[in-house]
Amino acid sequence: MILRFEGVSYRYPGTESWALNGLDLTLRPGESVLIAGASGSGKSTLCRACIGLVPHFHHGEWTGKVFVDGLDTSQHPVYELFRHAGLVFQNTDAQLFNQTVESELTYGLESLGLAHGEIEQRLNWASRLAELGDLMDRPPHLLSGGEKQRVALGSILALRPRLLLLDEPFTHLDPESTEGLRRILRVMKSEGMALILVEHRLHEIIHDVDRIIVLHQGKIAADGSPDQVLAREISDYGLNLPPLVRLFRQMGLKGRPLSVEDAIKELKDQNLVTPFSARLLEEAKKASISFSRTSPPIIEAEDICFSYHGLPVLQNIHFKLLRGESVALVGRNGTGKTTLIKHLNGLLRPHSGHLKILGQETLRRPVSELSRHVGFVWQNPNDQLFQPTVREEVLTGPEALGSYDPSWCDELFNRFGLISLLKRSPFTLSEGQKKRVSFAAALAVKPELIVLDEPTAGQDELFRRELAKFIVELQREERTVVLVTHDLEFAAEHANHWLVLANGRIIADGPPEAVMADSKAMTKAGLRPTQRYQLIQALKGMRKNKA
């Protein structure tokens, strides 16, 4: 056994609820496990317990025993456990604390007190595995998100732990970097390392794990092979099920396909290909006509160019956003998405070209004036919270702009479930609650356009469902929603207009189905069509063949 939990209960100091509640668990060497569960279900605490940070670092109340590689974690300090189990944390910025990537990888080896030759050998091994070859001399904090993730992984790999833990490693990665990380993890598995991965979005990694454990309120709610776990009633535990499994459930079909081929085979076996594809195509058609592109424009961008330190970031950007649309802005990390959305309220100004809001040129209008029309919900709600109470936090915008509307704000408190929290300090809220506060704060000034920056990153299925509901409500109020996201499944379901950005240019602009059909643009932007779209295409192809 590489890992054993025996009746482990734990709560953080100063909290009432148990983060882990009577947990029993064993893991064999070389086994790879996906740990899933809603926010606050104890996933991160479990990871910390595996390397002794809980209870040694966090203190708190602890019962039961954890054995890692045969060592009782309560009897050994973290610096004796870290060579047996290595954890890659969620926040990559905070775990890179050396001058160069090379010294980052060496740090743990120096802690082990290894001989010079051994250090060099492991350094080469880890840098090759984590694909860090040409980054070794660079300072970590200047790297991209995907690169930082690989450095963090490499620095742990160098220790050659027998158990490797990754806490939500895919959260901030674009589809290509996600694939890259999956490739590295497959190699680790083949080297016989046991893996524990924490993730809400099951489809990211489900093909590569032997086992899924579902946590709920600090307890194990389900444990078994991926297929066994998916067969159980787990939709209440805040998991984002693989898209085709979800589709089959919605349509009341048997079977749990993970790939398009599985789905077609399943349909053939059940003799349902014709009725199923008819229903699916009808739904797709309904979705595409539900929005007409005749509403008036709210944003018009004409030939926008922007450069940073002499390097072009945006080139000849041209698009229109209409009233009541839901628009997804997709593309690789570092391709200019954030730069582009910062133009929408004047945080950045185009070096050439024009941006019009409601038909008016924005170039000379201050941010504070434009923010009446354009609201932002940033990825990290902690970037804006500063008021003593939730109520004041939400009212900050309207007060700064002198546009307070009591009945609208009451409606928002209600919509975002904040009524019972109004007098609380925003800092004491959970991350999901903070996110809802920042939504309400952005909407409080009644903007015509609202920009959501990676709204689904790191959020569980419960929040995703809420978010989908909010988006529908916003559209009903004739507000335009812009989603900046890597989550194409979400973008395909909840946006009717896609803008694809690659190398600072918009290379595709239209309804999601039309964009996904443009395979050249998709490849150029490092994107892959959603499984649902692929399935529809495959079914269409089969129909044609028959005819």
Place this chain on the structure above:
Amino acid sequence: MAFVATILLMIFHQWTSLTASLGILMMVVLLLHLGLPWLNFLKGLGFACFTFFIIAWLAFDLLTAVVSTLRLLAIGTVFFLFFQTTPPEALSNALLKMGVPYPFAFVLSASMQFVPVLVRRLANIRDAQRARGIPIEGGLSLLTHLPVLAGPLLIQAFKFADELAEAMEARGFGIPGRRFRHEPRFRWMDWMAVGISVVVLVMAFWSPYR
């Protein structure tokens, strides 16, 4: 050497000798191709020098103001050179060699790493607050809206510090018997630098042109 230069600059009290030393420092700056970063650095220091000059002029007299401003400028440049040419890791290695305990030396080099990270966070916070209609346009409005920026930054910094501590523990920070890949050593170059510094310092004390 930086420390010796600082002492030297403190004991010079004629504007001629100060101008001369500033000239020498400028030559070093140019020799090391640090002209552009130095100008950037001057943007920050210039404002401080200017206010310092005005205050000293009003409080004392013009000569004192000129001398002390020149001195401030020169000392600033010395430290600019020091931090430009000494990577934080070398500095912490030197401290280790001098017998400073590892955690202290580490904190010194690590804290310098996180300045750019926190600056980037601050930029995000400023954007987020401006996007809500809070008019932070720079200059004085930065001061009046301090809590708007400082609140989120402090909270994030505390959280960041906690996460950093965890990550360090998880890579064996507290372990006794750490062994360095590149053992810091005192080479003849370093001895030379120390020697020259001492000689110059002694000469300066006896020199009539202070």
